[in-house]
Amino acid sequence: MTLKKLYIPLVCFGLAAILFSCEDADDFNNVIEQVTCTDGIQNGEETGIDCGGECGPCLNGLDFSGLYVQEDALGRPGINLVYSPNAALQNAYNHSATSDRSSLSPIQGMGQATFPSVFQTSLTDYYAFYQDPNLPEITFDANVLGQDITVFTEFLAASDALQVAPEGPTSFHSGDLWFTGRRLSDDVMDDTLLLLFGGPDGTRFDGVNGPKLISDQVDSGDRNFGLPFPYLEAPLQQ
Ligand SMILES: [Ca+2]
Ligand SMILES: [Ca+2]
Incomplete structure (x- = not known):
C-alpha cells in the first residue's frame, strides 16, 4: 500500500x-x-x-497483460487501404514489419512481388481509371514532394511510420512542412490524396483539371475530440 x-x-x-x-x-x-x-x-x-x-496510468478497463501479435499496420492512415488492391495483400501488409516492405523484400507467399511494385501498379491503374479519354494521357510523373513513382511508392511502403521531429512544429502537413508529427486536427487523408492525385503543383485532379480527387470531402477537426484515447471526433449531427 x-x-x-x-x-x-x-x-x-x-x-x-x-x-x-x-x-x-x-x-x-x-x-x-x-x-x-x-x-x-x-x-x-x-x-x-x-x-x-x-x-500509474488509468487503463479505462483495458487489459494490457499477456502476449501481443501484430494485427494492423498504420503509420500513415490510408496507405494500405488505398494502395493494396485486395484483402490478401492488405492482410500481408498489416502483418509485416515496416523494414520488410521495401523493393528488396518480396511479399511472403506472393512470388517476387514487393509492396512498392504492388503500389506502382495501383497508382498506374488509378490514373488510367480517372483518365479523361478526350484528353492527352496523364501519368504519375511527380508529386508535390518531387517524388517520381519509384521514389514515391518506396517511400509509402518502406517508411510507413509516424515520424516525429523532436524540435520544431508538429505537423502531418503544414505549408512546406511534411511529416514532422501529427496533430489531432490534421486532415491526413487529404494530405495522402494530395500526394497521390495532386501532381507536381497540387492541381492535377483538383476538380478543375479532372475530377476532384485530392480531398475526401470530410473536414477534420471541426468538431470536438473526445477524451481519453483514441480521441475520436464527435459524429456529425444531421
Ligand atoms: Ca485512491
Ligand atoms: Ca479530409
Missing part, C-alpha cells in the same frame, strides 16, 4: 480551544487522510479511481 499523503494539523488554535479542549482537538486532528492507490476512491492527485497521478 502506498502512503501518498499524511495530513496532521499540528496547531491547536485559540478559537478551537474556545469550542473544545486541546485534548478533544487532538482527537479531531488525528483524523488522518491516507490517500492510497488501493482505497477504491479517487483522491489525492489521482485522475481516476486509484489511477493517474502517482498510481
